[in-house]
Amino acid sequence: MTFASRLAAVTFAALMCWTVQASAQQPQQAPYPQQQPPPGPYPPPQRQAGPETFGPDELVSAGHKFFGNVSRGLASVIERAVSQWGLPNGYVLGEEGSGAFVAGLRYGEGTLYTKNAGDLRVYWQGPSVGFDWGGDGARTMTLVYNLPATNAIYQRFVGIDGSAYIVGGFGMTALTANNIVLVPIRSGIGLRLGANVGYLKYTPRATWNPF
Numbered sequence: 001m002t003f004a005s006r007l008a009a010v011t012f013a014a015l016m017c018w019t020v021q022a023s024a025q026q027p028q029q030a031p032y033p034q035q036q037p038p039p040g041p042y043p044p045p046q047r048q049a050g051p052e053t054f055g056p057d058e059l060v061s062a063g064h065k066f067f068g069n070v071s072r073g074l075a076s077v078i079e080r081a082v083s084q085w086g087l088p089n090g091y092v093l094g095e096e097g098s099g100a101f102v103a104g105l106r107y108g109e110g111t112l113y114t115k116n117a118g119d120l121r122v123y124w125q126g127p128s129v130g131f132d133w134g135g136d137g138a139r140t141m142t143l144v145y146n147l148p149a150t151n152a153i154y155q156r157f158v159g160i161d162g163s164a165y166i167v168g169g170f171g172m173t174a175l176t177a178n179n180i181v182l183v184p185i186r187s188g189i190g191l192r193l194g195a196n197v198g199y200l201k202y203t204p205r206a207t208w209n210p211f
Helices: 003-022 056-070 074-085 190-195
Strands: 090-113 120-145 156-159 165-167 170-172 175-177 180-187 196-203
Touching (some): 074 120
Antiparallel strands (some): 120 180, 170 180, 175 180
8 A cells, every 4th residue: 555545544544543532431541651751871962973873964964855945944953853862873764644633643654774784664653642633744854863773663662751842844752662762853743743642663564553
């Protein structure tokens, strides 16, 4: 199934997800895992690009080529990420679609790029809950920190509270799992970042199951 067709079905799937939640008989059971603080401590942030890490100029250049004319403000968002988490040793470029009616779903696909460990095709999906509605599609650049091996990205990442940041038409947030930090940077949907919480699950193949 093509990405376009998957995106077209996202909003419908989100509505179905909300309907199931609304009819649940045991509301005391949380449908999603609770957010947890990072399992740090993390290594000190790196400021200079090395053989395994990407410098700010490399990230901004890749982002400008990927986002095109809508890349205004990207440098500021990347600078904020670098000041908080240092330099990533990988990044993901891809597309995603999401839909929500109180409860939402997000699906995406892209490629993980590294300097010396090769590139890897990845897919991600996950639920969200909060004061949110509507549907959208966007290009996404995700900075990847502390990745020990490319296939270590295939796991579930939980959002970090208080990590949302919005500037110049771009929104940034952060997720973590097993000392790995992902920082998705999305264009045009920054206003939705502070309105929902959830997680993303990265997989080697596309799947409709967000859990």
